[in-house]
Amino acid sequence: MAPLGLADWELVGVAPLVGSFVGVAIDRLPDRRPLGFSRSRCGHCAAVLGARDLVPLASWLAQRGRCRHCGARLGWFYPAVELAALGVALAALGIDRGRDAWIDALFGWWLLTLAWIDWRRLVLPDVLTLPLVALGLATAAAFAPDELGDRLAGAAAGYLGLWGIAWLYRRLRGREGLGMGDAKLFAAAGAWVGASGLPSVLAGAALAALAAAGAMMLAGRRLDRYAALPFGPFLAAGAWLVWLFGPLAY
Numbered sequence: 001m002a003p004l005g006l007a008d009w010e011l012v013g014v015a016p017l018v019g020s021f022v023g024v025a026i027d028r029l030p031d032r033r034p035l036g037f038s039r040s041r042c043g044h045c046a047a048v049l050g051a052r053d054l055v056p057l058a059s060w061l062a063q064r065g066r067c068r069h070c071g072a073r074l075g076w077f078y079p080a081v082e083l084a085a086l087g088v089a090l091a092a093l094g095i096d097r098g099r100d101a102w103i104d105a106l107f108g109w110w111l112l113t114l115a116w117i118d119w120r121r122l123v124l125p126d127v128l129t130l131p132l133v134a135l136g137l138a139t140a141a142a143f144a145p146d147e148l149g150d151r152l153a154g155a156a157a158g159y160l161g162l163w164g165i166a167w168l169y170r171r172l173r174g175r176e177g178l179g180m181g182d183a184k185l186f187a188a189a190g191a192w193v194g195a196s197g198l199p200s201v202l203a204g205a206a207l208a209a210l211a212a213a214g215a216m217m218l219a220g221r222r223l224d225r226y227a228a229l230p231f232g233p234f235l236a237a238g239a240w241l242v243w244l245f246g247p248l249a250y
Contacts, residue, residue, distance in 0.1 A: 007098050011089050011105060016056035019085025022113050023078045029128070030121040044072035056082045081116065085109055095244050103139060107192060107243055110135075111236035114185060118232030124181030129188055136191030147194060154190025158198055162186045182231050189239035193247070200247035204238035205231065 004012075024035055040049045047069035053059050060079045067074060092104035110132055118124050133155055140151040162183035169178065189201050213229060242248075 002097055004093065005098060008093055008101060011093065011102055012086070015086040015089035015105070016082045018109055019082030020054070020056045020078065022085055022109060022116075023081040025113050025128075026081065026116045026120070027077075029125050030117055030123055045070035081112075084112055088112060091244070099143075103143075104244060107136075108240050111240050115233035115236040118181070118230040118236075122179075122228055122230050124179070124185050124232050126181075126184065129181060129184035132188035133184070133191045136188060139192070150194035150196060151191050154193065154195040154198055155187045156190070157195050158190030159183050159187035161198070161202075178231060182235060185232055185235050185239075189235060189242075193239060193242045197242045197247045200242045201235065201238040203248065204241060205234035208234040208237060 021035075024040075028035055040054060041047060044067060047067070053063070053068055057079055060074065063074075065074050065076075065079075066072060088108035089101075089105045092101045092108060095101070096104055110128065114124055114128050114132075117128075137148070137151055137155065140148045160183075162178055163180070166178035166180070166183065186198070186201070190198050193201060209229060209231060212234070
């Protein structure tokens with residue numbers, strides 16, 4: 001693979017900044033709080049945070065994970081999201097270069113936001129899932145027009161497929177099993193990887209969810225028929241892996 005170019009180093013440099021914004025989105029979007037026009041504050045003393053407090057990763061390290069104003073521990077959430085965003089960029093550069101790596105990272109960052117929100121709050125906001133469908137189709141129209149038909153079919157099949165599973169589960173069990181947010185996220189996956197990639201996304205997500213449930217049980221967490229395990233993070237991981245590496249060979 002070709003060595004890193006200027007655009008690739010820019011991707012690495014911007015990734016923690018994107019991660020900082022992703023952290024804000026994860027924190028605020030489920031409560032419908034605005035992402036902009038609102039100053040960041042310490043969650044303990046409510047002090048307004050300045051530029052020196054908000055440099056991704058560096059500020060947290062320089063302040064040893066504590067608020068500069070009150071000394072309270074800030075937790076790992078923001079540095080963890082910033083590191084995850086950097087990891088997405090590095091993974092993208094392990095596969096592609098230039099424009100393609102930026103597209104890989106954009107898709108990965110968007111999925112990271114959705115996955116983290118769903119894991120914390122059991123919700124997949126329409127304000128993120130629906131634009132991701134449109135972005136996938138727009139990416140195909142701009143850079144791979146020969147794939148547009150498959151992407152359109154994938155978006156439709158993704159939504160209708162999980163909607164049908166959710167409807168059937170509700171009829172058979174008398175309660176919700178999958179939310180419509182999962183169906184919309186699967187539609188977004190189809191808009192990116194096409195109808196041909198959806199079986200691999202679903203298979204990978206299901207296996208990962210089963211593995212996660214098994215790990216939780218081994219760790220001592222009791223999972224009964226009413227336990228809620230978000231499916232969105234596993235769909236997101238499956239979609240990004242299929243986007244990067246292509247569908248499984250059956």
